[in-house]
Amino acid sequence: MPHKDAQSTRPVVRAVVAVLLIAPFVIYLAVPSYAKIKPRLAGFPFFYWWQLLWVILTAVFIGIAYALTRNGGGRTPARDQADEKGE
Template identity: 90%
Template sequence: MPHKAAQSTRPLVRVVVAVLLIAPFVIYLAVPSYAKIKPRLAGFPFFYWWQLLWVILTAAFIGIAYALTRSGGGRTPAGGPTDEKGE
C-alpha cells in the first residue's frame, strides 16, 4: 500500500466528497419541494427544468468528487477504514 500515509490526512476532503455525493439524494427525494409549475423556464414547468438541471449538477458533483479523491489523499467517505489508497 504505497499511499497509505495519505489516509485521513485531509478529512475536509472526505467531508466535501460526502456532501457532494449525498446532495443529489436530498434534492431529488424532497419531491414536494419541486412539485410545482412555476417558475417556468423556456416553457418547462419548474418540476421538469429543476430535475433536468440537477442531472447536470449531479454529474458535475461526481466529477469534482473524482478529481478530489484522485489527486489527494482523501477517499470516498463511505469507503470506510479500508478505503484509503490514493490513486
C-alpha cells in the same frame, strides 16, 4: 513518510466528497419542494427544468468528487514510498 499536511486534509476531503455525493440524493428525494408548475423556464414547468438542472449538477458533483479522490490531496501511497526511497 507521509506529509502531515496530506494527513490532516484527508478527512476534510472525504467530508467534501461525501457532501458532493449525498446532496443530489437529498434534493431528488425532496419532491414536494419542487413539485410545482411555476416558475416556468422557456415554457417548461419548474418540475421538469429543476430535475434536468440537477441531472447536470449531479454529473458535475460526481466529477469534482472523482477529481478530489483521484488527487488524494496530492499524496498517494506510491508517492509516499517514492519519497521514502529518495526518488
